[in-house]
Amino acid sequence: GQQVMQIPQYQHVQEGEDFTTYCNSSTTLSNIQWYKQRPGGHPVFLIQLVKSGEVKKQKRLTFQFGEAKKNSSLHITATQTTDVGTYFCAGGPLEGGYQKVTFGTGTKLQVIP
Amino acid sequence: DSGVTQTPKHLITATGQRVTLRCSPRSGDLSVYWYQQSLDQGLQFLIQYYNGEERAKGNILERFSAQQFPDLHSELNLSSLELGDSALYFCASSPQGGRGRETQYFGPGTRLLVL
Numbered sequence: 001g002q003q004v005m006q007i008p009q010y011q012h013v014q015e016g017e018d019f020t021t022y023c024n025s026s027t028t029l030s031n032i033q034w035y036k037q038r039p040g041g042h043p044v045f046l047i048q049l050v051k052s053g054e055v056k057k058q059k060r061l062t063f064q065f066g067e068a069k070k071n072s073s074l075h076i077t078a079t080q081t082t083d084v085g086t087y088f089c090a091g092g093p094l095e096g097g098y099q100k101v102t103f104g105t106g107t108k109l110q111v112i113p
Numbered sequence: 114d115s116g117v118t119q120t121p122k123h124l125i126t127a128t129g130q131r132v133t134l135r136c137s138p139r140s141g142d143l144s145v146y147w148y149q150q151s152l153d154q155g156l157q158f159l160i161q162y163y164n165g166e167e168r169a170k171g172n173i174l175e176r177f178s179a180q181q182f183p184d185l186h187s188e189l190n191l192s193s194l195e196l197g198d199s200a201l202y203f204c205a206s207s208p209q210g211g212r213g214r215e216t217q218y219f220g221p222g223t224r225l226l227v228l
Binding site for chain 2: 030031033035041042043044045048050088090094098099100101102103104105106
């Protein structure tokens with residue numbers, strides 16, 4: 001079955017440093033979604049990318065979808081303590097108009113003040 | 114607040130017991146998903162329902178079962194509980210069960226502790 005891996009599994013950064021997490025799928029994705037789970041919280045949708053090579057920005061967060069639609073990345077510039085949490089990518093193929101989404105393994109970000 | 118509700122928030126029980134977790138989707142959403150998240154682990158997809166029917170199955174144990182009722186709320190039943198079943202159980206909902214490229218809206222979760 002489809003596998004979606006994320007690296008790194010854990011990342012500790014000093015506040016103000018940049019951070020990047022990478023998402024790699026074993027199969028071609030129709031789209032990629034990113035979710036953030038704060039400590040003690042539930043996953044919350046951040047953004048969706050659909051087109052090959054697409055890049056989207058949300059303030060200090062930059063999301064990229066690979067040209068082959070099998071990988072994606074999330075880059076945070078100048079991290080803040082509010083960025084702490086686990087970031088999940090999610091995606092899947094679109095078959096018959098329906099999509100079965102697989103969540104990535106997640107990257108847990110710790111920001112040291 | 115995602116609009117998805119889950120009860121109870123916390124549940125402590127003993128090995129061998131049976132529990133039921135409840136989820137109410139966002140108003141208008143027809144599909145419910147169940148996930149298991151063990152400590153510091155990812156989201157393991159268990160099962161999905163759409164408008165009362167099972168749509169997809171993930172790594173759900175035979176001791177676990179679920180259903181979606183006509184009012185669209187869903188219940189996840191966990192039986193013959195083992196220590197390893199201790200985890201956070203999330204319910205998520207989406208409007209059309211994955212039609213197109215839908216976002217999933219997660220509930221606050223039920224934290225289950227099996228002693």
